[in-house]
Amino acid sequence: MPIYSIAAYQQIIKQERFMAIITISRGSYSRGKEVAEKLAQKLGYECISRDVLLEASEEFNIPEIKLVRALHDAPTILERFHHGKERYISYIRSALLQHVQGDNVVYHGLAGHYFLGQIPQVLKVRIIADMEDRVKEEMARENISAEKALYILKKDDEERRKWSLQIYNTDTWDSRLYDMVLHIKTLSVNDAVEILFETVQKPIFQITPESRKIIADLALAAKIQANLVKIVPSVKVIVAGESVHIGSSGTSVSLESKMMAEIKQIAEKEGGGKEVIFSLGSTIQQDHINPFHNIG
Numbered sequence: 681m682p683i684y685s686i687a688a689y690q691q692i693i694k695q696e697r698f699m700a701i702i703t704i705s706r707g708s709y710s711r712g713k714e715v716a717e718k719l720a721q722k723l724g725y726e727c728i729s730r731d732v733l734l735e736a737s738e739e740f741n742i743p744e745i746k747l748v749r750a751l752h753d754a755p756t757i758l759e760r761f762h763h764g765k766e767r768y769i770s771y772i773r774s775a776l777l778q779h780v781q782g783d784n785v786v787y788h789g790l791a792g793h794y795f796l797g798q799i800p801q802v803l804k805v806r807i808i809a810d811m812e813d814r815v816k817e818e819m820a821r822e823n824i825s826a827e828k829a830l831y832i833l834k835k836d837d838e839e840r841r842k843w844s845l846q847i848y849n850t851d852t853w854d855s856r857l858y859d860m861v862l863h864i865k866t867l868s869v870n871d872a873v874e875i876l877f878e879t880v881q882k883p884i885f886q887i888t889p890e891s892r893k894i895i896a897d898l899a900l901a902a903k904i905q906a907n908l909v910k911i912v913p914s915v916k917v918i919v920a921g922e923s924v925h926i927g928s929s930g931t932s933v934s935l936e937s938k939m940m941a942e943i944k945q946i947a948e949k950e951g952g953g954k955e956v957i958f959s960l961g962s963t964i965q966q967d968h969i970n971p972f973h974n975i976g
């Protein structure tokens with residue numbers, strides 16, 4: 681295989697229109713952030729993580745510190761906020777989906793495989809590293825003892841895992857969630873970047889017009905839901921064709937006519953004229969398919 685510079689690779693990718701989305705799940709000090717940034721640079725893609733938090737904070741007027749703590753602390757942090765779980769997950773999902781509409785994105789952060797799981801062709805990766813290597817990295821960066829570094833890392837791992845299990849009912853350590861799990865030890869960061877660079881160019885991971893339409897519908901639904909969750913915390917929104925379906929998860933919901941009118945007004949405004957169909961407290965029947973099936 682010919683050896684090209686990064687600039688040459690980026691030009692080739694641009695010419696051949698490799699369109700892809702990569703999500704990288706990682707633990708702290710697992711080198712996943714470094715892999716993500718180097719891969720994005722080599723592909724000429726946008727690399728995002730904290731950016732999503734900042735955008736969510738600005739759009740929905742939520743102090744960033746609340747979002748940071750909600751994403752990285754144990755799930756109990758959300759109990760301090762009124763309907764915290766529903767609100768903050770909606771905000772982050774909306775911000776991330778707005779970003780990936782343009783594809784050519786590498787996202788490294790919590791729950792990327794969950795937020796983008798409904799999109800076909802997304803390359804889902806998990807980066808892991810030995811605890812011994814992670815402890816050394818933590819000691820060097822924080823100037824602390826091995827014992828303290830080990831305690832911090834174990835606590836962080838447990839909080840991330842607990843969050844994923846409680847909020848998404850998925851275990852981030854489950855390899856079945858990913859297309860690929862890479863262990864940074866024998867493999868270097870640069871090795872991992874090369875492997876992912878080659879993998880993402882396979883046809884199965886190329887964003888198609890069909891998957892781009894799915895992304896657009898999911899992004900619109902997420903934006904509407906993020907605007908409605910403060911009114912109905914259990915609200916679920918589906919965009920299907922020229923319709924916006926508004927339902928709820930869990931128990932049935934009854935709303936006053938004034939609140940229904942407010943919800944419809946918001947949905948119509950964000951939906952750009954799409955028909956708004958309510959299914960609060962009932963089953964949606966659309967060609968004998970319930971579009972809310974399996975939505976958690």
